[in-house]
Amino acid sequence: MTITDTRTPALEAQPLYDEDEARHARSQRIESVARWLLPIIVVTLSIWGWSYLVRVNEIPHYILPGPGLVLQTLIEDWSILAGSALVTLQITLMALAVAIIGGVGLAILFNQSRFAEMCFFPYAVILQVTPIVSVAPLIFIYVESKFVALLLCAWIVAFFPILANTTLGLKSADHNLRDLMTIYRATRWQRLIHLQLPSALPYFLGGLRIAGGLALIGAIVAEYVAGTGGVGSGLAFRILEAGYRLNIPRMFAALLLIAVMGVIIFMSTTLISHFLLRKWHESAVKRET
């Protein structure tokens, strides 16, 4: 015997049927264009305004360079700056990767063993609440390799949001689903794989988006603390160096690169999050409004 459901899912696009619908569709089209166009217009206008102010007031370039000069410096110094950007990016991404492994690993450990949580959670909090600028000098004293020291600083800043969010996510599985796992006699491992980890995914991704930005901040701050004494070569080092030489255009160019990197990291994590959740999670589901 078969039971049929005569309903069709509301998935297919409905044909437009009246004025209201048409108006609604039009306003949506406009909005989708405006979402890209407006920021571009605003950025173009402010760059033009910046350039105009510098030109009209004849501000010298060692106080405020115009956007044209910054761009020119960026191109002329590209070989130096790109190398430095790569170093900073490398530290940021490695710190983020270790933060993911460490954060998720610790979250699973805490989830599986309450004693482990009691033992180590306080340290995670202490690491988080102590400002990195005050810890970094010590790290540079005790850790021989400068690269490792930088990595450590960036990691300390980045791992906590991943740990905290994933810990919360592992605990937030639906209680009826948990009961179902018990009824079907799932092992601890099966429960983790089939229920807790998928439940934690949206929380983890939220943490990842925060951690991506923090890893960059951690890397930059650590470079500042390390100063120009050693064999530094990251973007923050370039900014410090250019500052000593009053090479303001290069400071701006390096700053621009840092900002662009931050945006790229944010967009990547957002994109990853979208693709992992788009099929099922409320946060990624598009709705007609």
Add this chain to the structure above:
Amino acid sequence: MSTTTRPIKPLGQRPRILQMQDVDKTFNGSVVALRRMALSVNEGDFISLLGPSGCGKSTALRLIAGLMRPTAGRILWEGGQGADDLGVVFQEPTLMPWATVAHNVYLPFRLRGDRFAKVSDRIHEVLSLVGLEKFADSYPRELSGGMKMRVSIARALVTNPRLILMDEPFAALDEITRQKLNNDLLSLKAATGCTVIFVTHSVFESVFLSDRILVMAPRPGRVVKEITIDEPYPRDLAFRTSPEYAAHARATSDALMSAMGGTLMEVESHA
């Protein structure tokens, strides 16, 4: 794997599956949820636990499901309890939002280590039984409330369990969807011969679905009356409007009221 349709024997000739003997359940040492609760389940039974909110219906189901232990008394399975003996449907559909319909139904198999390919025929068979074969690859959020509930029922049925527990499964649905699902549930029962304990606080639902109604009273929760609805299945709209149905509903309603030891007002204020 194919559907094992268990022929349903007449009441009185069915082999016993499970027995609850004088079960007590006390929470936190003081809240007496169940006192001397007894029931026995026979193969092919459709039993309703009927009673006002807070009379311990869910507690009884959770005890049978092994999610809690009784404070006193015993729950005995004939021939012992295996991992595949139970299917459960909760008040919410309780689906994994990250998994497709087919993979949600696959869950009980997956947990016992079967590969999807091995059981996919069975999964599709059960999905077509609940009318959702076209939605095997949909995600739960694309389905209506009633369709999600069907997936939940399919998941409970898929392993062909000896006993299916349903805790007010349709209470959150609208009246029309609920009636349809009630009809479909009876068709499923006829098709599979499954045994069901169904928790409800609706007199009409219990009379329409069950062959036995256990009326429960609160404080402490216990079974105060057993009503047999010895009407043939399949039951349909004709049964819903028959004088027999009305008489059963009347009797059940009276039993519920005297179980409450009070008036209709009190029944409603607890329902």
